[in-house]
Amino acid sequence: MPELPEVETVRQGLAKWVTGRRIDTVEVRHPRAIRRHVPGDVHFAAVLKGRTVTDVARRGKYLWLPLDSGDAIIAHLGMSGQLLMQPAGAQDEVHLRVRVTFADDGPQLRFVDQRTFGGLSVSEGGAELPDEIAHIARDPLDPLFDDELFVARLRGKHTEIKRALLDQTLISGVGNIYADEALWRAQLHGARPTDALTRPAVRRLLAHVRDVLSEAIVAGGTTFDALYVNVNGESGYFDRSLNAYGREGQPCHRCGSIMRREQFMNRSSYSCPRCQPRPRLPLR
Numbered sequence: 557m558p559e560l561p562e563v564e565t566v567r568q569g570l571a572k573w574v575t576g577r578r579i580d581t582v583e584v585r586h587p588r589a590i591r592r593h594v595p596g597d598v599h600f601a602a603v604l605k606g607r608t609v610t611d612v613a614r615r616g617k618y619l620w621l622p623l624d625s626g627d628a629i630i631a632h633l634g635m636s637g638q639l640l641m642q643p644a645g646a647q648d649e650v651h652l653r654v655r656v657t658f659a660d661d662g663p664q665l666r667f668v669d670q671r672t673f674g675g676l677s678v679s680e681g682g683a684e685l686p687d688e689i690a691h692i693a694r695d696p697l698d699p700l701f702d703d704e705l706f707v708a709r710l711r712g713k714h715t716e717i718k719r720a721l722l723d724q725t726l727i728s729g730v731g732n733i734y735a736d737e738a739l740w741r742a743q744l745h746g747a748r749p750t751d752a753l754t755r756p757a758v759r760r761l762l763a764h765v766r767d768v769l770s771e772a773i774v775a776g777g778t779t780f781d782a783l784y785v786n787v788n789g790e791s792g793y794f795d796r797s798l799n800a801y802g803r804e805g806q807p808c809h810r811c812g813s814i815m816r817r818e819q820f821m822n823r824s825s826y827s828c829p830r831c832q833p834r835p836r837l838p839l840r
Contacts, residue, residue, distance in 0.1 A: 558633045560695055560729025561772035562784050562792065563617050566639055569787035570665075571612040573641045574621065578608045578659040589653035589667060592630075592688075593677035603627065603678055604656070615685065616692045616728025622683035630677045630686050631667070636783040637674025640666045670783065695729035696766050707758045710750050717753065718746030718825065721765070730765060733778055733801045736826050738765040740800035740810075745832040746825050752835075771797065800826045 558566075582604045584590055584597035593600045607623040614620075619639075621629040631639060640649070641663045654667040654676055667676055679686035694701045706727060710720050720726060721735040730738070739746050741764040744757075753761075772778060777792030785791055795802075799809050804817035808828040818825045 557617075557635050557731060558637075558777070558784055559617060559731035559734055560697070560769050561734070561775075561794065562777035563614055563619060563633065563729070564697075564773050565777045565786050565792065566633070567612050567614045567619055569641070570619070570621070570639060573663060573787060574609045574658075574665060575611055576608065577662070578606065579604050580657045580659045581605065581655075583655040583657075584653070585655065586653040586672065588672045589669060589675050590677060592675050600676075600678060604629065610683070615689050616695055616724055617731075618689045618692065620679065620682065620686050620689070626681055626683050628679045628682035628686050630679050630682070630688060632674050633784075634669065634671065634674030636671040637667065637669040638783075638785055639787055640668055640785075640789060641787045642666050692724050693726055693728045695769075696727060696762060697729075697769060703759065703762060706762065707755050710758055711753060711755065713750045715750055716746060717744060717748045717750050717761070718820065720750050722821075727765075729769065732820075732823055732825075733798075734765070734768050734772065736800040737768045737798065739832065740827060741768065743831045745827055745834050746820065748835050800828070802826060 582601035584600060587597055590597055590600050607625050610622045610624055612619065612621050617632065619631040643663055644661060649666065649668045651668050651670045652666055653669050653672065656665040679688055709726060713720055718735050718739060721730045738761060742761040744761060772794040775792055775794035775797065776786060776790065777784065778794040779785070779791035800815065803815045803826055806815050807813065808815055808831060811828065811830050813828050813830040815826055816829050
């Protein structure tokens with residue numbers, strides 16, 4: 557599933573292409589793509605017709621496009637969603653779900669989603685911040701992210717550090733890939749208890765999270781297959797810089813030990829057995 561760097565890459569691309577443009581028509585090709593828009597596809601298209609996109613914003617892994625009406629289009633990519641800018645004459649994608657055309661007859665905005673886990677919806681009055689995503693925490697690249705509040709809240713939890721990093725109500729935008737990368741840099745095993753970490757240790761980890769996310773944005777995100785691309789259909793290349801994720805059986809870039817893979821919440825975690833030793837179980 558796309559994480560903050562992938563979604564931010566899409567946001568930056570969309571902002572260049574759609575800001576200031578007036579929507580002409582909206583064609584919903586698959587109702588599941590707008591299932592979160594309860595009034596349905598006819599209302600979805602009608603409420604957007606004639607509206608001008610004023611910006612493209614992001615909260616964690618969610619995007620929203622503020623409109624001059626004060627409403628907003630919310631977009632979530634899910635596992636395979638793509639927001640593409642395509643010339644009007646370009647052939648339709650196999651998994652095209654929603655098409656937005658603009659009054660200037662320029663490039664269309666197309667929502668393509670093979671697995672249909674993502675979707676679009678309209679948030680009434682949500683131009684500043686849609687109520688539907690207001691519960692999501694700020695991400696660590698947000699200028700208003702409160703470092704000390706995050707440190708206190710994380711240390712106040714009784715959970716594992718990787719689970720905390722994936723908690724979108726605590727810190728948003730971090731998923732499995734970038735959690736593993738930040739933990740490798742911080743030399744922490746994901747099962748370390750949060751309430752046993754010192755404040756300096758949490759601050760160091762947060763700094764590594766920021767570094768990993770920032771570097772991945774510069775690289776256009778991480779692409780393992782054709783499901784994630786930017787608005788121009790191009791892949792990201794941060795996979796070339798991965799130190800932990802997906803490197804089972806390969807030597808650690810820091811110490812040379814063979815990287816391991818462990819089961820974690822129905823997915824996998826990757827770490828170095830020497831640099832990131834498992835925490836010892838408490839004596840009973």
